[in-house]
Every structure is written in structure tokens, then in C-alpha cells.
Amino acid sequence: MVCLMPCTKGVVMAETKSTCCYCGVGCGVVIEHEAGRIIGVKGDPDHPANFGRLCTKGATLHLSAAPDTLIARALHPELRSSRDEGRQRVSWDTALDTAADKFAAIIAEHGPDAVAIYGAGQLLTEDYYVFNKLMKGLIGSNNLDTNSRLCMSSAVAGYKLSLGADAPPCSYADIAHTKALFITGSNTAFAHPIAFRRVEDARKANPDIQLVVIDPRRTDTAEAADLHLALLPGTDIALYNAMLHVMLWEGWINRDYVDAHTEGFDALKKTVREYTPAMAATICGLDRKHIEQAAQIFATSPATMSMYCQGLNQFSFGTHNNSALINLHLATGQIGKPGAGPFSLTGQPNAMGGREVGGLSNLLSAHRDMANAEHRAEVAALWGVDSVPEKPGKSAVELFKALQTGEIKAVWIACTNPAQSMPDQALIHEALKTAEFVIVQEAFGHTETCAYADLLLPASTWGEKDGTVTNSERAITRVRAAVSAPGEARHDWAIVVDFARRLGTRLGKGELAARMFPYSAPEEVWNEHRESTRGRDLDITGLSYTMLETVGPQQWPFPEGASQGKVRLYEDGIFPTPSGRARFVVTEHRITAESPSARYPLHLNTGRLRDQWHGMSRTGLVARLYSHEPEPMLHMHKDDMERRQLANGDLVKVKSKRGDVVLKVVESATLRAGQSFLPMHWGGNTMGGQGVNVLLPSDFDPYSKQPELKHAAVQVEKYTAGKALVAMRRTEVDADGNLQPNPLAVMDRLRQWLPNFPYASLTLAGRTAPVIVLKARGEELAPELLAALDRELSLDDPTKVLSYQDSRKDVAKRALVEGDSLAAVRLAGETKAADWLTDMMVQGHSAAAVRPWLLAPLTQPPAGQAARGKVICNCFDVAEDDILSAFRAGESLDALQARTKCGTNCGSCVPELKRLRHSVSN
Incomplete structure (x- = not known):
């Protein structure tokens, strides 16, 4: 549904209803857009999942689609002629002909199981359906799995x-x-x-x-x-x-x-x-x-x-x-x-929709089982093929292991980032290096996986896509495009259809491919999926695009003739088992894949941050979403820190049997002694090494094939080697409303330095005019590296730069002042004032306040000039220190909220506000 309304600038602003593209709650959103640009987002008050509410991530969706974020988008097909060369822009015809040639040649020589597809719970149901049909119907292999294997x-x-x-x-x-x-x-x-x-x-x-x-x-x-x-x-x-x-x-x-x-x-x-x-x-x-x-x-x-x-x-x-x-x-x-x-609670926005179409290597469309011959025959008849393969395909971990050994030669990765999200990252990176041909179909060209793409296919993303999704409560929602995709990006389902027809010709199945993939619009795909559910437990034959658009989201099952979907299931006590009865399952306690030992004495738990989502390919574009937890940090119990003589902010090396990472440590009262916690979002694009998942084992459940991404056994020790480095660059909003320099472009160029450092953190800080922040520690800060970094930050002109160096005290400072603002800083050797300087740049304080510190042998911030601490309320930029000060002064939570508005918008920070109040009162 699109609503038009006049805009104060004389341009017609439109509103388009869609859904949030993050977690499986499936919140409805209203996208505000004008002149082909998304300019705002708000919660849909009519959507039954959220009734107008959005969390910090959903409320900033429009910022992830701002003009400056185009620098992070994949805009044109790109192909590399050899692994030793970079990719070059090519036409869509060249891209898909090359892909079809490669897949056809591998299939002809090694069989259909030598190729694979790895997709995502972020794909729309229509995208999922055609990928599934391509692999299991046309190619004739079940080697299609998705990151839902890691999740649900x-x-x-x-x-x-x-x-x-x-x-x-x-x-x-x-x-x-x-x-x-x-x-x-x-x-x-x-x-x-x-x-x-x-x-x-x-x-x-x-x-x-x-x-x-x-x-x-x-x-x-x-x-x-x-x-x-x-x-x-x-x-x-x-x-x-x-x-x-x-x-x-x-x-x-x-x-x-x-x-x-x-x-x-x-x-x-x-x-x-x-x-x-x-x-x-x-x-x-x-x-x-x-x-x-x-x-x-x-x-x-x-x-x-x-x-x-x-x-x-x-x-x-x-x-x-x-x-x-x-x-x-x-x-x-x-x-x-x-x-x-x-x-x-479903982890991804359409993991449920993917499950509905059989989007895993052991499933078939409409909740059919691959092991069931009758179910296979039903799907084959629906698709118009002689048969679908009986043998289950490779699940996620198995798929990449087969890629590493050469059993699978080529992989098509769509809308997901396994070079960040899979466990045992060393194996995943080796697999992607070993593969004969890697296709990556992505909206964002900066992900860790894109670096391995022999062929990069630009795809549309949130705000540009058209189709359906299903949330955790089985509610199907229409997703509508508000704007056109930029550059030459195309919809996922359309890319697959075009490729399938080309591949069919090369496999001698041209007529079959044309019959199997006749679609010219997503509704045609969805109608076929709808028919596949007839008589099944998720029967949706009573639904249509028109109903979803006019009436709103509907829960399945919703068979033909029904007036509404089922709010809850099994009210009659009848279950979809052969006997009609639910089954008690005998379960026995088992130990985790890894247990703490003398060498690896700590439990490592992984989990999520409030303001980041998955591998941060989208949330990582929005500066304010870093403010709650600004960089990768290991959370530890105070007793474990004291035993290792660690203080907040110290660097530690966290090591498991598979690899290690170096990051900061922070004391946490949320853990018992012997445990540690690490958020799962940080990958090689934002930190040194291959990211936090390098620590996690690839052991998986024998029934679900889901890996043990929640837990590992690790050792933690203080890291003091090398010299510290901090580099920061402030951006400004120009007359046209664009950020200069483009922060994401600067970040992209700075990523080349991350492999040089055992410890590195590359993030954003601030809100309107973000600051790019690179923190690192290297064995040796080579002069040529510092000189190159200075050139990147515009710190290489001695006539414009303030500098101070004291080799004896290991203090080196360099700063650029533009107008009355601190525009760029590079600290080498000693970096104790980094957080204070970041705050000074974010807040836009006068450079006069910093100048005396810059030109003196000081390392600590000036007296009384501590950093303001993490931001608790992202909606209204209210920091933890200010909140605690208010509570200590006797202010009530209600009064604090009335004065600062914290917690009165999205509400994501309310639990933390209550916890902070409780900590002060106790």
C-alpha cells in the first residue's frame, strides 16, 4: 500500500508499508520516501506484530539507506578472470553466461552434487522458492542450505x-x-x-x-x-x-x-x-x-x-x-x-518463510520430508520434473567442509556472509579460497564474503524488494518496494530465473527450464508456492497478494474457504503425526562439544548486542548503533579478571583450539566466575583477524545439523605486545546534506590496515556527523605505515597539522584542525586519551580545548575531562554516566524520563534504565 502526501519542499512524499528486515518478530514499518529516496521510517500502527513500535535497529532503518551508504552497496556485476586479479565490471549477460558456463561444466564433469547454493533467512519467500526449485528441480541436487541452519x-x-x-x-x-x-x-x-x-x-x-x-x-x-x-x-x-x-x-x-x-x-x-x-x-x-x-x-x-x-x-x-x-x-x-x-522466537526476518518452501538441504516444499517417496513425487509433479533427488544435501558446516576438500567445486552464496557468521572461521576462509568458483549475490559489497567472490551479483535489499515474509507467529506479510534498487542491482528471484533459463540451455534442458521458470513477477512465484501447500499443515490456499494488501498480515494455516488463519494450533489435541498424538522424546543430559580444561579454563558464551544485528552489514553503516557497545569487548567476571591482573579496557588474547582474537575486556556483573561472554556480530571487517567466530567449534547436532555456535572453551591472557595506535576522522554535513568525507568510504579504505594488527577495532562514533575510529596495536608501527595512514586522514601536510613527538616517552600526536573543530587525530605509542578525544570530536567541541593537550607531553585526558560513557538511550542520546548521576542525586526514573525522554520512544533501553536505577538504590 502506497500513500501520497504533499511535502513542505514541494515534492510529493509517499509512504509505503513493508516490514523490518532484522529479527523474526516481523514488525511492520511505514517507509517514507520522496524522489526515489528513502527519507524516514516509522512503525506501522496497523501491523499485529508491533502496532507501531520499533526497536533501535528498526527505527534507524532509513539511515542504513541514506545516500552516503551507497558506497557500501554492490551496484554492478563484477567478475575476476583469475584469482590473482581484482574483479572488473561486466554486463549482466556476461555475468550470468559465465555463471551458467561454470556450473554447467562442473555438473557435466563431476555431477550435480559438485555445486551448491547457500542462502539466507533474509531472503523473501519468493526468492527462497526459486532457489530451491533451481537446485533440487533443475540441477538435481539437494545441496541447498541456508544460514537458517545456524539459527533455527x-x-x-x-x-x-x-x-x-x-x-x-x-x-x-x-x-x-x-x-x-x-x-x-x-x-x-x-x-x-x-x-x-x-x-x-x-x-x-x-x-x-x-x-x-x-x-x-x-x-x-x-x-x-x-x-x-x-x-x-x-x-x-x-x-x-x-x-x-x-x-x-x-x-x-x-x-x-x-x-x-x-x-x-x-x-x-x-x-x-x-x-x-x-x-x-x-x-x-x-x-x-x-x-x-x-x-x-x-x-x-x-x-x-x-x-x-x-x-x-x-x-x-x-x-x-x-x-x-x-x-x-x-x-x-x-x-x-x-x-x-x-x-x-525466530532469529531472522524470513527464516520461517524459508522453512515453508523447504529451503534446507533435507526439506522439500510445504513442510514435505525428503525421505518420504510420496512427498518427493508430489514435488516432482508440481515442478514438472521426473523426480527430485532422494539423498539429503550438505548442511551448512558439511557444505563448507566439502568445499574445502574439493568435493564441492562451486558455490553460490546469496544474501549471507559465511566468512563472518559460520563457526571455525579458519576452515570457512580456507574453503572459499580453495573453491573453483564462488558466486556471491549481495546487496552490500563490503562484506567479508564478498572478498572471495569470483563473480559478484548486485541484489536489491530492504525498501527495494517486493514479495512476502513470515514471522515467528506464522503471520505472512506483504513486503512492498518503496524505491527502485540503485545501479544495476536486481531482485534475487529475477536473477535466479534468468540464470536458470541459461543453465537449462547448457544442460540440454532448455525447454524444461523455460517451463519451470516462467515467472515475470514475484506474485507468480508466490501463487505456485501457495498451491504447493494445498492440504498441508501450512495450507495457505485461501490467501492472495490482494488479501494481504487490503486486509493485512494473516497467519497460517489459511486454507481456501477459511475466513481467517489460526491464532494458535492444536486446540483440538490432534497433532500432525501418524497416530495424531504428540510424542514425548526421551532426552538425556549431554556435555557441550567443548568443556573447560586446564588449558582452556573458561566457558565462552556468545550472544547478541541490543543495537547490532548479525554480521553488521547493515547496522554497521549507522554510526549511532555503535554507541551502546562501541567495539568488540570480552565480558568477564571480576574474579577472573583479578586472577589475571586485568582492568577494564585492557587488551586480552582469547584463544580456543581453533584460533584467537585480541580485544578489550570489560568487567560484567551478568556472569558467574568461570564464564565469559562475547557478542557474535564482530567480524574481520571491524576487528583484527577473522572475527569472533574463529573461536567457535563446528560440531553440530545429529538431527538438526545446527552447529554449537553458543559455546566454546577458551583461555584468556593479558595482551601487551607491540605499540598502540589510534586514528580518527570527523565528518561534516555539506550544503547538499551529504557527509564529507564519506565515512563508509574512509572505513573501506582503512580496512586494508586491519590485517597488520593483532588487535584492531574499526567503528563509527556519533550521530549526525560521525567520527571514524581505528584503534589498533601492532608489533611495530612502521614509519611507512604511519605515513600512509596520515595521507588517508589528511594528516600529511605539515603546514596544516599540529604535531608533537617524544620518542623517549613514546608519545606521538598529530592533529588536523579545520575551522574551530578537530577534524582528524593520529596517536601512536600512547593512546590513553582516545575515548576522550573521540567524545570531543563527536560533540564538536572547540579545538582550542584540545590544543594545549596536543602540544604537550601529556597522555591522559586533562583533569575533569573523562569520556561520557556508553549511550543507553539511542533515540535521545542519553549516556550512562548522566543517568547514573541523576539517580545518585535522587531523581526518579519517571522524572528522568520526563526530563531527557530516555526510554519513551522505542523502549529498547527501558530494561537497562531499570537495572541502573536498581544498582544505585542498592
Whole structure:
């Protein structure tokens, strides 16, 4: 839906409804645009996922589409003639003919399993569908997997194993109806903020709702809990089995429900009899009484709901983590009624849509199973091919291992960044180097994976795409384009269709390819997908683009003839299994893929930041989204820091069996001793080395094939080698509203220096006129390197630059003053004032305040000139130090919000505001 309205500049501004492209909450957005440019975004008040609310990431979407971000876009097809040469711009015909030639030659010589496609949960359903059809139908291989394998495949396998189908039974509306909410394996306040706003609303409306949070860390989500179970990483099964043990002992099992609607309970009983609360308390590191309390809350509440995410999924036993939790719901009848049931929170905006079309190497369209001959025949008939292959394809980890060994020769990577997001990054980078041919289909040309592309295909992205997505609660939403894609970028589905026709000709299947890929618009693709669901558990034959556009998002199933979709599933107690009964799954506690040892004594937990998303290819373009946590940092318990003689801000080397990273350390009260935490977003584009995932193991769950991205065993030691370096460049807004110099262009050029340093951090700071900040430490700061860096920052003209050097004290400063502002700074040897200088540049303070410091042998900031600290409220730029000062002075939270407006817009910072208030009052 597009709405036109007059703009004050005389240009007609339009509004187009779409969805947010970040997490699986699936928030509706209204994109404001004029003259072919996106100029604003706001929450869609009519969308049932968010009712107008947006988190910090969603509220800044328009900034990721600002004119200066075009420098980060892939705008034209690019091809390299050899691995020793750079890519050159080519036409789309040359690009796709080359791709078709390469794939056809490899298939002819080595067979269809020698090629693969690796996609993403950010693709639209229509994109997913044609990729799936290309690989499994035309090429004849199941080597199609996506980054949903890293995110949701254990949830998929858990639902199928226990309930019979990959179908979340709950809806967001159930949050308001629940009486006990268990959030487990999810820092929902950070990872799914708008869903957490609904939790806050529900508890405000009904203070009797009990919130139990199960998480090794005391996150902002856990701070809000009535009961926080800080279990040891990977011990969820022992906890859930012990809770079921208590329920059996106390007679809290809903025997009528178990007898009428489930099977396998007796076998499970035999197992959980061994899991006494005392036994589980030892395994989990919990108080036995808290386990008993959690069991009582879960079993005796009138309606119990659980919400969970990667903390259950990303383990080598993630499927059984899911099933062990679902066992509790089945045993107590807490499913199929308002406010009750197991609700998997999808990590990506359309991971659900990808699952619907069979977008994993072991699935087929419309929740069909590859192992089922009847299902394969149905898909073959739908696609008009003789058959679809029976053998499951390579899952994500298997795919890249096969690429590294040469079993797979060519890979097509679409809308994802495995050179940052996969575990065991050393293996992934080696695989991409080894591959004969790598196609990368991307909107952003600066990702780590793009560096390995032999062929780069520019794709459209948020605000430019047209199709559908499905969110965590099974709601399908129409995604509409507000503006045209820049340069020669094309829609993902259209690229695939064009390629498929060319490949078909080369494989001697030209007529077949033309019949299989007749599409000229995404609606034609969607209509075929819709028909594939007829009679299936996710039947959407009653939906159409027109209905989604006029009525709004709809939940599946929505079969032909229905008047609405299903808000919740299994209300009749009938499940999509051969017997019609849900299945209890026997689950046993297993240890993590890696356990702490004398050499690697610390648990490493990974997770998400509030203001960044995945590999930061989009959020990393927006300066203000760095302000909450400005660079990669290892969070540690104070006892572990003291034992290693570490202080906040010290550099540490974090090492696992696979690799190491060097970054800053920060004390955290969220962790127990023996544990550490590292956000998963930082890759080789923003830090030294190959990013944080170089530390993580590639061990995966045997059922879901999802790798253990949540946990590793590591050692941590202080890093003091080499010399420190800081380089900063401030930008200005010119008369046309553009940033000069372009910050993303400067960052792109500075990336060439990152491999020179064991420690490096390349980020942005500020808001309107961001500052580019490079922090590094190298074994030796060679004069030629410093000279090249000075040229990049316009610090090479001695007539314009202030400089100070004292070799004896290892102090070297260089600064550029433009007008009355500090425009650029380079510090070498000693960098203690870096954060203060960043604040001075961000705030635009007069250079006169800095000049005396620049021309003196001082290293620390001047007295009383400390940095302002991290920004808690991104909407109104309110920093932590200011908030704490207000609370210490006796100001109430309400008064603070009235004065500064912090927490009154998107609400993402409200949990942290409450935590800061609590820390002062205690």
C-alpha cells in the first residue's frame, strides 16, 4: 500500500508499508520516501506484530539507506578472470553466461552434487522458492542450505520430533493471556525487543504473571524476572528433566491430557526418575529449591508459555534441548490453549518463510520430508520434473567442509556472509579460497564474503524488494518496494530465473527450464508456492497478494474457504503425526562439544548486542548503533579478571583450539566466575583477524545439523605486545546534506590496515556527523605505515597539522584542525586519551580545548575531562554516566524520563534504565 502526501519542499512524499528486515518478530514499518529516496521510517500502527513500535535497529532503518551508504552497496556485476586479479565490471549477460558456463561444466564433469547454493533467512519467500526449485528441480541436487541452519534448524527438528510438524503453536497474542512465562535461552530484551515490550505490557496489566528466565547470564531480560535460573551453559536438558521429575513426584502431571493426546510418556518417565533436583542442581550449578520452584510455577499455572531462541538451538544437542522443554508442555497440558505452549522466537526476518518452501538441504516444499517417496513425487509433479533427488544435501558446516576438500567445486552464496557468521572461521576462509568458483549475490559489497567472490551479483535489499515474509507467529506479510534498487542491482528471484533459463540451455534442458521458470513477477512465484501447500499443515490456499494488501498480515494455516488463519494450533489435541498424538522424546543430559580444561579454563558464551544485528552489514553503516557497545569487548567476571591482573579496557588474547582474537575486556556483573561472554556480530571487517567466530567449534547436532555456535572453551591472557595506535576522522554535513568525507568510504579504505594488527577495532562514533575510529596495536608501527595512514586522514601536510613527538616517552600526536573543530587525530605509542578525544570530536567541541593537550607531553585526558560513557538511550542520546548521576542525586526514573525522554520512544533501553536505577538504590 502506497500513500501520497504533499511535502513542505514541494515534492510529493509517499509512504509505503513493508516490514523490518532484522529479527523474526516481523514488525511492520511505514517507509517514507520522496524522489526515489528513502527519507524516514516509522512503525506501522496497523501491523499485529508491533502496532507501531520499533526497536533501535528498526527505527534507524532509513539511515542504513541514506545516500552516503551507497558506497557500501554492490551496484554492478563484477567478475575476476583469475584469482590473482581484482574483479572488473561486466554486463549482466556476461555475468550470468559465465555463471551458467561454470556450473554447467562442473555438473557435466563431476555431477550435480559438485555445486551448491547457500542462502539466507533474509531472503523473501519468493526468492527462497526459486532457489530451491533451481537446485533440487533443475540441477538435481539437494545441496541447498541456508544460514537458517545456524539459527533455527534445531527448533524445526524439535517441533517435528515432538509435535509432528514445524509449526509454532503460539502467537504474540498469547503473551497477554499467559499466567507464567518461561524465557529460556534468549535475551529477548536485546534480541527481540518488541516482543519483550509485549511482555512488559502484559505484566503491567497483570502483575500476577510470573516470569522465569533461564540463562547463564543475568541479562536485562533476567533482571526483570521473578526467578532467574543461572544454569551452567548447555545443561538445559538436565534442568527440564529434573523439573519433570518434580512434577511426577508432586502429582502435577495432567494425566488426562497425556493419555488422550500423547504417546511415549512411560519411556520418558523411566529416564527422568534418575534426574532428581539434587542431581540436576549439581549438573546445572543451581539451587535445588529453585528447580523445584520452577517446576511448581510451570505445572500449576493456569496457562504456561515458553519463549526460546539460540540458547537452546545452538548446541550439538539443540534438538533435544527443544524436545525436553516441549515435554514439559505436553506433560502438563500446557499447549493448545490461550497463553500456553512452546513458542520458538525466530532469529531472522524470513527464516520461517524459508522453512515453508523447504529451503534446507533435507526439506522439500510445504513442510514435505525428503525421505518420504510420496512427498518427493508430489514435488516432482508440481515442478514438472521426473523426480527430485532422494539423498539429503550438505548442511551448512558439511557444505563448507566439502568445499574445502574439493568435493564441492562451486558455490553460490546469496544474501549471507559465511566468512563472518559460520563457526571455525579458519576452515570457512580456507574453503572459499580453495573453491573453483564462488558466486556471491549481495546487496552490500563490503562484506567479508564478498572478498572471495569470483563473480559478484548486485541484489536489491530492504525498501527495494517486493514479495512476502513470515514471522515467528506464522503471520505472512506483504513486503512492498518503496524505491527502485540503485545501479544495476536486481531482485534475487529475477536473477535466479534468468540464470536458470541459461543453465537449462547448457544442460540440454532448455525447454524444461523455460517451463519451470516462467515467472515475470514475484506474485507468480508466490501463487505456485501457495498451491504447493494445498492440504498441508501450512495450507495457505485461501490467501492472495490482494488479501494481504487490503486486509493485512494473516497467519497460517489459511486454507481456501477459511475466513481467517489460526491464532494458535492444536486446540483440538490432534497433532500432525501418524497416530495424531504428540510424542514425548526421551532426552538425556549431554556435555557441550567443548568443556573447560586446564588449558582452556573458561566457558565462552556468545550472544547478541541490543543495537547490532548479525554480521553488521547493515547496522554497521549507522554510526549511532555503535554507541551502546562501541567495539568488540570480552565480558568477564571480576574474579577472573583479578586472577589475571586485568582492568577494564585492557587488551586480552582469547584463544580456543581453533584460533584467537585480541580485544578489550570489560568487567560484567551478568556472569558467574568461570564464564565469559562475547557478542557474535564482530567480524574481520571491524576487528583484527577473522572475527569472533574463529573461536567457535563446528560440531553440530545429529538431527538438526545446527552447529554449537553458543559455546566454546577458551583461555584468556593479558595482551601487551607491540605499540598502540589510534586514528580518527570527523565528518561534516555539506550544503547538499551529504557527509564529507564519506565515512563508509574512509572505513573501506582503512580496512586494508586491519590485517597488520593483532588487535584492531574499526567503528563509527556519533550521530549526525560521525567520527571514524581505528584503534589498533601492532608489533611495530612502521614509519611507512604511519605515513600512509596520515595521507588517508589528511594528516600529511605539515603546514596544516599540529604535531608533537617524544620518542623517549613514546608519545606521538598529530592533529588536523579545520575551522574551530578537530577534524582528524593520529596517536601512536600512547593512546590513553582516545575515548576522550573521540567524545570531543563527536560533540564538536572547540579545538582550542584540545590544543594545549596536543602540544604537550601529556597522555591522559586533562583533569575533569573523562569520556561520557556508553549511550543507553539511542533515540535521545542519553549516556550512562548522566543517568547514573541523576539517580545518585535522587531523581526518579519517571522524572528522568520526563526530563531527557530516555526510554519513551522505542523502549529498547527501558530494561537497562531499570537495572541502573536498581544498582544505585542498592
